[in-house]
Amino acid sequence: MRRLMVFLTLLVGFALLSFAGDVIVIRYAHWNALPPDPYNYVKAFEEKYPNIKVEFIQIPEAEYSQKLRSMALAGNAPDVLCLWEADLADFARAGWIVPLDDYIRQSEKLSVDDFIPAVKQLMELQGHLYGLPWCFATEILYYNKDIFDKAGISYPNENWTWKDFEEAARKLTIVENGKVVQYGCDALGFQGLWYSLIGTFGDKIVDEQGRFVFGKGAKEFLRWWYNLTNRYKVVASPQITTSGVVSADLFMAGKAAMAFNGSWMTSVYKDIKDFNWDIAPIPKGVRHYSTLHTGFFAINAKSKVKDAAWKFIEFCMSEKGQELINKAYNNPSARISILKKGYYRVEGPKGPRNWEAVEKTAEFAEWGYTLLPPGLTFDLVKDFNAAILGQISVDEVVERAIEKAKDILGEERVVVTK
Amino acid sequence: MQRAKNKVAYLFISPWIIGFVLFTGGPIIAVFLLSFCKWDMISTPKWVGFSNYVKMFQSGSEFWTVLEFTLLYTLLSVLISVSWALLLALLVNQKVKGTRFFGFLYFVPAVVPIIALTFAFQLIFNKELGIVNYLLALIGVKNPPNWLMDPSYVRWLLAVLNIYTFYTGQMMLIFDSALKEVPKELYEAAEIDGAGVFTRFLRITLPAISPILLFNLVTATVNSLSMSFALIYPLTGGGPGKLTQAISLDIYYNAFKTFRLGYASAEAVILFIITAIVSLLMFILSKEWVYYEV
Numbered sequence: 059m060r061r062l063m064v065f066l067t068l069l070v071g072f073a074l075l076s077f078a079g080d081v082i083v084i085r086y087a088h089w090n091a092l093p094p095d096p097y098n099y100v101k102a103f104e105e106k107y108p109n110i111k112v113e114f115i116q117i118p119e120a121e122y123s124q125k126l127r128s129m130a131l132a133g134n135a136p137d138v139l140c141l142w143e144a145d146l147a148d149f150a151r152a153g154w155i156v157p158l159d160d161y162i163r164q165s166e167k168l169s170v171d172d173f174i175p176a177v178k179q180l181m182e183l184q185g186h187l188y189g190l191p192w193c194f195a196t197e198i199l200y201y202n203k204d205i206f207d208k209a210g211i212s213y214p215n216e217n218w219t220w221k222d223f224e225e226a227a228r229k230l231t232i233v234e235n236g237k238v239v240q241y242g243c244d245a246l247g248f249q250g251l252w253y254s255l256i257g258t259f260g261d262k263i264v265d266e267q268g269r270f271v272f273g274k275g276a277k278e279f280l281r282w283w284y285n286l287t288n289r290y291k292v293v294a295s296p297q298i299t300t301s302g303v304v305s306a307d308l309f310m311a312g313k314a315a316m317a318f319n320g321s322w323m324t325s326v327y328k329d330i331k332d333f334n335w336d337i338a339p340i341p342k343g344v345r346h347y348s349t350l351h352t353g354f355f356a357i358n359a360k361s362k363v364k365d366a367a368w369k370f371i372e373f374c375m376s377e378k379g380q381e382l383i384n385k386a387y388n389n390p391s392a393r394i395s396i397l398k399k400g401y402y403r404v405e406g407p408k409g410p411r412n413w414e415a416v417e418k419t420a421e422f423a424e425w426g427y428t429l430l431p432p433g434l435t436f437d438l439v440k441d442f443n444a445a446i447l448g449q450i451s452v453d454e455v456v457e458r459a460i461e462k463a464k465d466i467l468g469e470e471r472v473v474v475t476k
Numbered sequence: 477m478q479r480a481k482n483k484v485a486y487l488f489i490s491p492w493i494i495g496f497v498l499f500t501g502g503p504i505i506a507v508f509l510l511s512f513c514k515w516d517m518i519s520t521p522k523w524v525g526f527s528n529y530v531k532m533f534q535s536g537s538e539f540w541t542v543l544e545f546t547l548l549y550t551l552l553s554v555l556i557s558v559s560w561a562l563l564l565a566l567l568v569n570q571k572v573k574g575t576r577f578f579g580f581l582y583f584v585p586a587v588v589p590i591i592a593l594t595f596a597f598q599l600i601f602n603k604e605l606g607i608v609n610y611l612l613a614l615i616g617v618k619n620p621p622n623w624l625m626d627p628s629y630v631r632w633l634l635a636v637l638n639i640y641t642f643y644t645g646q647m648m649l650i651f652d653s654a655l656k657e658v659p660k661e662l663y664e665a666a667e668i669d670g671a672g673v674f675t676r677f678l679r680i681t682l683p684a685i686s687p688i689l690l691f692n693l694v695t696a697t698v699n700s701l702s703m704s705f706a707l708i709y710p711l712t713g714g715g716p717g718k719l720t721q722a723i724s725l726d727i728y729y730n731a732f733k734t735f736r737l738g739y740a741s742a743e744a745v746i747l748f749i750i751t752a753i754v755s756l757l758m759f760i761l762s763k764e765w766v767y768y769e770v
Contacts, residue, residue, distance in 0.1 A: 297598075
């Protein structure tokens with residue numbers, strides 16, 4: 059009997075060992091911590107595929123890009139990476155990630171046609187599909203409905219032009235004893251906004267060949283914004299931002315009728331209790347334009363478990379995975395069929411209600427400046443602020459920006475509009 | 477026997493030597509070599525000779541603005557933070573009740589995380605919602621400044637805010653212990669001779685703590701030159717324009733935001749040279765005013 063027990067124990071042990079041997083481990087890196095239950099998409103994946111275990115690596119946002127590059131250089135990059143827009147092109151150029159074209163072609167769940175137009179545009183630019191956007195965010199206009207109602211001005215909508223914006227901003231600005239107590243619009247805080255607004259003035263920002271296209275639109279926009287800030291005083295003066303986060307938000311404080319910001323701010327502004335507010339697309343200039351933000355799921359070219367890595371990406375991009383991700387981070391899905399289901403929508407008691415604004419923006423928004431090195435774009439924004447503060451002339455700022463871009467990107471990747 | 481003893485000694489110090497070679501010496505050599513290369517962390521480094529240095533020092537280069545701010549900031553912040561730390565140490569050395577409590581209060585900002593401090597400063601000095609401008613409005617100032625975006629104020633403000641960093645608190649503690657070591661009889665004798673407070677400070681206190689003053693000056697200078705990043709990056713990000721872009725911040729942007737590792741390495745080499753020269757000068761000049769025996 060004892061022998062039988064020993065034999066059975068050994069048998070079970072070997073069975074467990076052989077089972078454990080079948081478990082595939084994939085390493086996955088992201089800058090965000092994993093969301094708690096019930097939105098933990100990694101846990102949901104592991105439950106669906108018990109033979110694949112995900113080893114999650116969180117890398118702080120401030121050092122995300124350089125850390126992944128260092129890991130890739132050392133041949134130690136994770137199997138699945140969530141790469142920022144500018145990094146995706148560099149990683150593809152270096153051969154550190156594999157094209158996903160064949161994977162998506164063979165997938166029964168995913169189709170390139172189901173993604174927002176910018177995904178296809180990027181695929182055409184890079185020649186292959188190197189990554190799938192884990193969700194996306196864009197830049198939009200926020201407005202205080204109560205202030206608009208009080209002034210008897212109709213709300214911004216998708217047909218608004220910059221002329222409408224300026225007229226409204228002037229009417230909504232209140233001056234008491236020579237001091238502005240309510241601005242028509244808050245200053246631009248998040249750095250991407252400069253490029254989105256310049257884009258509506260005609261500069262392509264990044265063209266079909268991936269070149270930086272800049273000049274005439276930037277000058278026109280900066281001059282106009284300078285006047286709104288200093289001459290008419292309907293836009294607040296620029297404030298210091300840290301990584302795009304302004305410590306004092308005039309819109310949230312109810313002291314600015316309008317503000318431009320990323321769509322992710324809906325999850326912050328939803329806590330507003332003092333006034334009703336809503337969102338609209340950025341007004342139209344010579345064209346509609348806004349910037350898209352995302353991270354792309356990509357597969358490490360040196361990964362030994364590429365199929366398992368693809369399974370993970372496929373799950374994250376499936377309706378179940380997207381639902382969890384959209385709900386956890388309040389960001390919409392880049393898959394049109396899922397976007398319309400609105401899993402990302404988290405409404406506060408006072409707003410927002412016009413979610414169409416995000417979905418409309420997704421139709422015309424582009425990756426734009428996010429495809430360029432962040433150091434360049436951040437540096438230029440500091441000069442834009444200096445121009446609005448009257449410390450450097452607009453012409454000088456734009457010329458300096460072009461020179462800087464040529465220095466960093468190379469002359470062949472810069473197109474000057476005149 | 478002696479050889480065996482030496483071997484054991486080397487074995488004991490080997491962890492530090494290996495660590496130094498791998499994590500300090502190696503990177504220093506790598507930075508020096510990279511400063512002659514063009515490298516974006518993707519393609520193989522390409523040897524470009526002195527072109528990074530030429531680009532840095534050519535006329536119209538932004539590096540001149542960066543260098544000017546770094547030197548100005550270092551001078552101001554060292555003077556202000558060392559004087560402040562000494563003043564606080566003198567205050568907590570007075571023979572009055574509650575000096576320990578005040579010492580604790582003075583030290584509190586030094587232990588608050590710098591990110592929290594800078595965020596608070598952004599709020600305090602905000603043009604529209606900040607408390608400073610609110611108070612100025614109460615006394616009738618109609619157009620209060622945009623403190624952190626105005627070139628006339630921002631550099632001074634940064635130097636002053638330096639007094640809230642951990643380093644100033646640490647200097648205060650060092651001064652405090654040095655002041656406690658000054659022989660009391662010197663003060664008693666000077667007092668009998670009719671020396672006033674100011675004379676006693678100049679003729680007794682300063683010479684007695686001069687080695688510690690030198691130590692604090694040198695470390696504060698090195699700290700300001702190379703570690704200013706921690707305060708400036710979250711507070712102004714180097715703006716407006718490049719007005720508050722210290723070299724340490726510029727190195728970070730060039731290395732990890734635009735991936736121009738070669739240029740950033742050249743800047744690091746220049747920063748190293750500046751730090752070495754300034755420190756050396758301070759040690760040479762110290763022979764004139766530092767007294768090691770009181």
